[in-house]
Amino acid sequence: MDLRYTASEETFRRELRAWLAEAVPGHGATPPQEDWDARREYDTGWQRKLYDAGYAGINWPKEYGGREASLTEQLLYYEEIARAGAPYVGVNFVGMLHGGPTLIVEGSEDQKKAHIPRILKGEEVWCQGFSEPGAGSDLASLQTRAERDGDDYVLNGHKIWTSFAQVADFCELLVRTDPEAPKHRGISWLILPMDVAGIEIRPLPTLAGETDFSEVFLSDVRVPVENRVGAENDGWRITNVTLAFERGTAFASDMIHLQQFLRELVAAAKQVTRHDARAWDDAGLRREVGHLAAELDALWAMVKLSVSEASQTGVPGVGAAAVKLFYTELYQRVCELGLRILGRAGLAREDVGELPSGKVLHRTLQSLSLTIAAGSSQIQRNIISERILGLPREPRPR
Amino acid sequence: MDFQLSDDQKALRDGIRSFCEGRVPVDTLRELEVKPELDRGLWGELAEMGVFGLRLPESDGGVGLGTGDAVLVFAELGRRLVPGPLAWTHLAAGLVDGAASGDVVVGGVDLRGPQPDPILVEHLQSLDTLLVLRPDGVFRVDPREVQAQAVATPLDPLTPVRHVGELPRGDALGDADAAARLRLEGAALAAGQLLGICEATVELAVAYAKEREQFGRPIGSFQAMKHLLADMFVRQEATRAAAYAGGVTLDQPDVGDVERCVAGAKLVAGEAAVKNARACIQVHGGMGYTWEVPVHYYLKRAYVLASQFGDTEEWAGDVARRLDDEAA
Ligand SMILES: Cc1cc2nc3c(=O)[nH]c(=O)nc-3n(C[C@H](O)[C@H](O)[C@H](O)COP(=O)(O)OP(=O)(O)OC[C@H]3O[C@@H](n4cnc5c(N)ncnc54)[C@H](O)[C@@H]3O)c2cc1C
Numbered sequence: 189m190d191l192r193y194t195a196s197e198e199t200f201r202r203e204l205r206a207w208l209a210e211a212v213p214g215h216g217a218t219p220p221q222e223d224w225d226a227r228r229e230y231d232t233g234w235q236r237k238l239y240d241a242g243y244a245g246i247n248w249p250k251e252y253g254g255r256e257a258s259l260t261e262q263l264l265y266y267e268e269i270a271r272a273g274a275p276y277v278g279v280n281f282v283g284m285l286h287g288g289p290t291l292i293v294e295g296s297e298d299q300k301k302a303h304i305p306r307i308l309k310g311e312e313v314w315c316q317g318f319s320e321p322g323a324g325s326d327l328a329s330l331q332t333r334a335e336r337d338g339d340d341y342v343l344n345g346h347k348i349w350t351s352f353a354q355v356a357d358f359c360e361l362l363v364r365t366d367p368e369a370p371k372h373r374g375i376s377w378l379i380l381p382m383d384v385a386g387i388e389i390r391p392l393p394t395l396a397g398e399t400d401f402s403e404v405f406l407s408d409v410r411v412p413v414e415n416r417v418g419a420e421n422d423g424w425r426i427t428n429v430t431l432a433f434e435r436g437t438a439f440a441s442d443m444i445h446l447q448q449f450l451r452e453l454v455a456a457a458k459q460v461t462r463h464d465a466r467a468w469d470d471a472g473l474r475r476e477v478g479h480l481a482a483e484l485d486a487l488w489a490m491v492k493l494s495v496s497e498a499s500q501t502g503v504p505g506v507g508a509a510a511v512k513l514f515y516t517e518l519y520q521r522v523c524e525l526g527l528r529i530l531g532r533a534g535l536a537r538e539d540v541g542e543l544p545s546g547k548v549l550h551r552t553l554q555s556l557s558l559t560i561a562a563g564s565s566q567i568q569r570n571i572i573s574e575r576i577l578g579l580p581r582e583p584r585p586r
Numbered sequence: 587m588d589f590q591l592s593d594d595q596k597a598l599r600d601g602i603r604s605f606c607e608g609r610v611p612v613d614t615l616r617e618l619e620v621k622p623e624l625d626r627g628l629w630g631e632l633a634e635m636g637v638f639g640l641r642l643p644e645s646d647g648g649v650g651l652g653t654g655d656a657v658l659v660f661a662e663l664g665r666r667l668v669p670g671p672l673a674w675t676h677l678a679a680g681l682v683d684g685a686a687s688g689d690v691v692v693g694g695v696d697l698r699g700p701q702p703d704p705i706l707v708e709h710l711q712s713l714d715t716l717l718v719l720r721p722d723g724v725f726r727v728d729p730r731e732v733q734a735q736a737v738a739t740p741l742d743p744l745t746p747v748r749h750v751g752e753l754p755r756g757d758a759l760g761d762a763d764a765a766a767r768l769r770l771e772g773a774a775l776a777a778g779q780l781l782g783i784c785e786a787t788v789e790l791a792v793a794y795a796k797e798r799e800q801f802g803r804p805i806g807s808f809q810a811m812k813h814l815l816a817d818m819f820v821r822q823e824a825t826r827a828a829a830y831a832g833g834v835t836l837d838q839p840d841v842g843d844v845e846r847c848v849a850g851a852k853l854v855a856g857e858a859a860v861k862n863a864r865a866c867i868q869v870h871g872g873m874g875y876t877w878e879v880p881v882h883y884y885l886k887r888a889y890v891l892a893s894q895f896g897d898t899e900e901w902a903g904d905v906a907r908r909l910d911d912e913a914a
Contacts, residue, residue, distance in 0.1 A: 189590065189592070189595065189834050190587060190589070190834070190838070191587055191834050191838055192838050193587050193841075260587045260588075263587075450909075451912070474902075474906040474907075474910075476902070478853075478901070478903055478905035478909065479902040479905070481905050482828075482854055482901070482902065485846065485847065486824045486825070486827055486828035486831075486850060486851075487824065487827075490823060492831075493589050493826070493830070495589075496589040496590045497590060507823065510819060510820045510823045511823075513816075514820050514823075568816070569812065569816035570812065570813075572816035572819050573806075573819075574812070577792050577815055577816070577819060578792070579792070579796065579806040579807065579812050579815065580804055580806055580807035582809070
């Protein structure tokens, strides 16, 4: 067990920090939440700058434009971008954090050449078309059909909760290619270009009043068979690779942001006056903050442990379920504390005087999605109890 | 950075694990329980295994390892509920002659304020030397000079305690910094023992859930049980990461805020072990509430360890204070 960084890891950190110090202020302010064109431009523009500086795809192969550095450097990268207040991965989320990584492991040579460099340069935005109205937690029961017609598949179906659909160029799409087979064995993983005929996107407002995700309707959409990743009907296995990245490594930078957020809550607690004292003068509240900070440190130590393990396998292990579960529930507890610190200032979704109500409320509302998206907390507990602890499996139809 | 166990560390852990499994199997707990005196034979064997001299330089007859290694060893001792003032004797190696070799049994008490009340000391009647950590330094007290009353029914049947009436000030062995350092090291070791309790309770509960049947199927097939067990696993993994990080950070102070890291480890571990032990009793149902099934020992020991070297409340306040300083 060695938590020290090597000389070359330290050099990496120093250089990145120096670069960020110049690049971040130069990239300007975040565009409004609902201006999707501007958000795409802002996020992909930042991705391009990372690419030009050699900081896109830290652990992705050099051959396709990555830096081919270690997972440890990837971790340092997350620490540094969060510390510098650099733009969030934003619309590049799917491409950078699970679509791209899946292609690197499972894609054909042509698919990798066609997409990886463009994802890294911010030229391609991806979305994820997995869930359907009838297939959320039970993802393998998805119904979207793909029928062979010569060299094409013809797609018909309905996807939902598709984040970034309105700005995406491609979609990692799960379809049913064999309706007769048991449900896990008739699925294929396709690369769907979002500009082909027959795709209708209807934004679906979230409880935060934002249009983060959409419904996507597919009517006789034609996709070349060569857009399939892996073998026909082997899509479930590949899906699990995608989910391993989505649950395993995709949240690392958010954890650092959460640590910063807790510090901001301390500052807020010093501004709020309750009765005749500051909220921060309440020893009970202070202990609660200390408690959460300690748990956040434990979470980050867990990430370091799992990164050290994944360095050997390349794909995050099933233990990622424990990290995801702990992180998402901790996040919500931090937000709950934030609301209690704000008191009635939390009735406003914009800043009240000097108090950061806008940010706290934004985070609190968004945090409700964390224990649902990317496999709900209950599903993570099923995974831990069955795949790690070896308890009897849930009943499975067919 | 490589946060995985090295091959040497795995060997160290496995060695102590098999020693404990052979020497302190669960049945012996019931035997030890009726004899409040410390088992000096076992103490000597633990010393031979290097438990006490683990961090002492080889030139002083120790093993020359670090606190990270010690956390691994203490996790195994915790997992088997090995009784005795293990952490105190380990901390005393190098300070008190004979501690490392197991000839002198050292216990201790950590007094964070000038006049704490009440003061309870574990294993006092078996001690050769008592260490007292006070805010202003480390002191050595002769246990025979301590006025104390035995507690007839201690919470943990394997951890006898005495209620101290008067505690002599004793001879100074170190200054305030030394006391603070020992408290941190003790907290890291206790976090290790608590990790062992987290692991043992997960193992016991999972095994029972697979074996016990009701309604014609193993209780471990009921989702309410599975989710309770999954939460135990998550607490175990968070504790593992925190406890390892606490130990390693004491050895490698450049990697982070040492005090915050150890404080967090102790806090997370104390809470996790208590919660896991309670859940383990719940999984065992009515049998879990009996004396005969040894699950209760884990909960009782978890309470003892959670109270040592700073409890959850103290460390939570400490971490908050450090956040405050950071902000200022
Ligand atoms: C913000 C956000 C973004 C998303 N982005 C995308 C995206 O880009 N692409 C995409 O494909 N999908 C996306 N999703 C969808 C997400 O993956 C699903 O919402 C999720 O898998 C849960 O499915 P569901 O909504 O159908 O809920 P359900 O599966 O209907 O679950 C409802 C409740 O039942 C519980 N439950 C279900 N099954 C079990 C079980 N076996 N045991 C115990 N409890 C169970 C769940 O935990 C949950 O509490 C997104 C969701 C959110 C909230």
